[in-house]
Structures are given as C-alpha cells and as structure tokens.
Amino acid sequence: MEYIRVTKDNLEEEHICCAISNNKDVQVSSKKAWLADRFDEGLVFLKSAERGKCFIEYIPAESAWVPIEADGYMYIDCLWVSGSFKGHGYSTELLDACIADSKEKGRKGLCILSSAKKKPFLADPKFLKYKGFEVCDEADNGIQLWYLPFDEKAVKPAFKECAKHPHIDEKGYVLYYTNQCPFNAKYVPVLEETAKKNNIPFKAIKIQSIDEAQNAPTPITTYSFFCDGEYVTNEQMNDKKFLKLIGK
Structure with missing residues (x-):
C-alpha cells in the first residue's frame, strides 16, 4: 500500500479519509482546520493514497487533546x-x-x-493485545488507556483524576465534543435542533483548547454524552439514535 503524509502543504489537496468529500463540506472543513492547528504541535496524519478509511493520526502525548499523564509518549488519536x-x-x-x-x-x-470490549470509534482491544499493548489505566466508565512501551522501565501513562471518574454536576443531557472528529460538525447541530423541537434539556459543550481537553471530565474528549451527570456513551448519534436513546 502506498501512503501519504498529510501536512500543511498538501492539506487542501488531500482527502482525510474519515470524511471523504469536498472542502466545502462542513465536516471536511472543520476537521482540516483542526488538523492545521495541530501540525506545529507534532501531529502526524498518515493515510492510504487510495480514497477510503485507512489512516493513522498521532501526536506527542503532551499535546494530545485527552486528560492523560503520559510525558514522553506518543498518543494515537485514531487508527x-x-x-x-x-x-x-x-x-x-x-x-x-x-x-x-x-x-x-x-x-x-x-x-x-480502548476498552475491554470493542466500542464504536475506539481501537480494537484484540488488535492492541496482539500487537503487544497492555492496559495501564481504566476509568470508572470502562474506558481504558493502553500502552506499548519501548523501554520496560518507562513510567506507565495514566488518566488524570478528572477523567478517571467521569461525572458532571449538570442535569439533563450534556455532550462534550471537539472538532477532532469531523462528524461532529454535521451531527451536533442535528442533536441541538432535535432537542429544541422535542423540548429535551440538552447542552452541547465544544472543547476548544488543549487546556480544556486535558482537564475534561471524561477520558474521551471527541464525543462524550452525559445524562444527569452520568456518562452514557461515546457513540456519535443522528436524530433517530438520539431520540431512541432517551426513550422518545
């Protein structure tokens, strides 16, 4: 397979795999804008030369948009x-x-x-284990942090306390999200409109900085859905899935 590394120089010309469309599509434009701001922080986006979902995105853990302590490690956003x-x-x-x-x-x-069992939009634990990864920490909601050390003496990465015990004080339905996942640009407004039409108490909180992300009340910052303070899911939803989940 031939692979292409997406950089600032070719970002506008290349497709980004997870959202294949033209640059005018809101999903594509939001993701590319997010990527453009991350390249100087060391982010790497390596993808298949062919159009399709075949890529890896990673960044030095110090600059990752997740609440973890993993100095010196590389964090994989998505494989x-x-x-x-x-x-x-x-x-x-x-x-x-x-x-x-x-x-x-x-x-x-x-x-x-990852997690003990495969969850949507998270790495497959079976594949990680096969490749030598191990679980180094786990949050109360079952989300796990896996690692592959290059030196056996390296300190294990860990979740920050805010992420290890996912909980918020707000009542109703609350969604934390970022533009790291392109689907959010399309579907978060759908949830907001659906909630408004059905008088559902719903609030979408967009994480817009690395500081906010690294101190978020959830290990998954790309998409974390809460109900009355308790974590529910990281799976992106359209209007039908949203209404089904809340029993409407």
Whole structure:
C-alpha cells in the first residue's frame, strides 16, 4: 500500500479519509482546520493514497487533546482501517510506521484509548493485545488507556483524576465534543435542533483548547454524552439514535 503524509502543504489537496468529500463540506472543513492547528504541535496524519478509511493520526502525548499523564509518549488519536481495506495488514503497516517514527523521535512508547470490549470509534482491544499493548489505566466508565512501551522501565501513562471518574454536576443531557472528529460538525447541530423541537434539556459543550481537553471530565474528549451527570456513551448519534436513546 502506498501512503501519504498529510501536512500543511498538501492539506487542501488531500482527502482525510474519515470524511471523504469536498472542502466545502462542513465536516471536511472543520476537521482540516483542526488538523492545521495541530501540525506545529507534532501531529502526524498518515493515510492510504487510495480514497477510503485507512489512516493513522498521532501526536506527542503532551499535546494530545485527552486528560492523560503520559510525558514522553506518543498518543494515537485514531487508527482506522475499514471496508475493503480490512484484512490486508494495513493496520499493522500504519502502526509499524508510527512505531518507527516515534522511536526516531525519542518517544518512550505509544498510548491509545480502548476498552475491554470493542466500542464504536475506539481501537480494537484484540488488535492492541496482539500487537503487544497492555492496559495501564481504566476509568470508572470502562474506558481504558493502553500502552506499548519501548523501554520496560518507562513510567506507565495514566488518566488524570478528572477523567478517571467521569461525572458532571449538570442535569439533563450534556455532550462534550471537539472538532477532532469531523462528524461532529454535521451531527451536533442535528442533536441541538432535535432537542429544541422535542423540548429535551440538552447542552452541547465544544472543547476548544488543549487546556480544556486535558482537564475534561471524561477520558474521551471527541464525543462524550452525559445524562444527569452520568456518562452514557461515546457513540456519535443522528436524530433517530438520539431520540431512541432517551426513550422518545
């Protein structure tokens, strides 16, 4: 497989895999704007030259938009291979490229979010275990932090306390999200409009800085849905899924 590294220089010309459309699409424009601000922080976006969901996105953990303590590690935002690309070893190729790059940059290892059982939009725990990753921390809601150290003596990454015990004081339905996931630009407004039409108490909180992200009340900052203060899901929803979830 031929891979292309997306940079500031080619960002406008290249598709970004997770949202394949033209640059005028709100999902594409929001994701590309988010990426553009992260490249100077060390973010790498490596993708298949072919159009489709086959890519890896990673960044030094100190600059990751997640509430973790993982100085010296590389954090994988997303490793996504799906559709016709599955079953050809591309996930391994992308991960190997990340490992090689991280070692060259003097990183201590890799870390990534997952769970005991596969959840939507999170890394597959079976694949991680097969590749030598181990669980190094777990939040109360079952979200796990996995790591692959390059040195056995390296200190294990860990969740910050705010993320280890996901809870908020607000009542009603509250969604925390970022533009790291392009789908949010399309579907968060759908939820807001659906809630308004159905008189549902709903509030969407957009995380807009690394400081907000690293001190968020949830291990998953891309999309975390709460009900009366308790964490519910990280799965993006359209209007029908939203109404079904809340029993409307």
